[in-house]
Amino acid sequence: MRLPQAVVPLFSWPLDAILAALPGEEDPLWELWSRRQERFPAHRSTRTIRFIWLESLEPGVAPAIERVDDASPELQAAVLACGEAIAGHHGGRVARLMLTEMAPDTAIPRHVDAGDLLTHTHRCHLAVVTNPRVRFEVGDESFHFAAGQVYEFDNLRRHAVVNMGDSRRVHLICNVLPAERSLPEPAIDIII
Template sequence: MIADFATAPGDGQQASALPDRKCLAPRFDVDALVADLATITGSGTGWTPHFVSANYAGDWSAIPLRAPAGETHPIRQIFSDPTATDWVDTPALAAAPAIRAVIGAIGDPVQSVRLMRLAPGSAIHRHHDHDLAAEEGHARLHVPITTNPKVRFLLNDVAVPMQPGELWYLRLADPHEAVNAGTTDRVHLVIDIIAGDWLRGLLTR
């Protein structure tokens, strides 16, 4: 997996028996997730700008909650390192019981976990992330925490109507993009996993 280091857009959806998106069970407590977000940001934990600046305009930033073991630099902590084999919780996660419950509900091995914020007036340009597909053995899950009606996320040029508290699988090896045309932050809990029987079972159910 080479997560986050995107290349030129692909030609469209991969041929696959698995869907390019799916809202998975269960749904999580939005108020509790919002409270965790407030606790983390209120403690002085800062947002780190996404390191692939060519992929966005405006403010796209992250807070690491689970990072490669031994990393202390903020940029390396928010990088979902494809070569890492040992992942550890960051101090910010200790004060977030609702987020820990989400992670605990994931049935496949969890690697990177981040809060990712797309500020008002910001956009993620169309791109794709190599090998972030269940078919390739690695996947990225999204749980929206805060959003607004003017946020739009497109995968293979089709909108994905993600709502707070929902758990979504997205095949991000396919072309995708996002824009926040609203006046409030869009914050997602983003979880990278080794895709195994748990995720495949949900996608084929």
């Protein structure tokens, strides 16, 4: 979504509950779903755990919002609470909610998000695990997202991420559909 500036800090969020339930780097949960990485080459250096997933926004088509219950109940509760807080901040509805992990010494190349879902939602990040050598490049500016801080960024500007540190980077990513574009509540969430 187009913003007046590249990155907007929104609010702080306590990380204890997410960190206590966060799967380790070797946990197979990180490997269960790889479609994002296969479909979008820019994200090949990441691994994803999905919690809420709306594939796309299509006029006249009822939304099929998936609630994915692969993670432990503790991790689900912690992540969903943060997602709801972000949605509440924007007065909208969570359309996508996921944890993404980047290994050390990797990068997401410069790209611009496309498709109605990504261009018409607030794209927000909560840095869960980071290190000083993780940089988020948006337009011609460079940012370090501090752990425990929720940020919204303008994903219609060219952006990239580099992790030149010795440890992984994990972010919670939440796409919020604004109230003025909000979809009707689906009759049933699809639970996988």
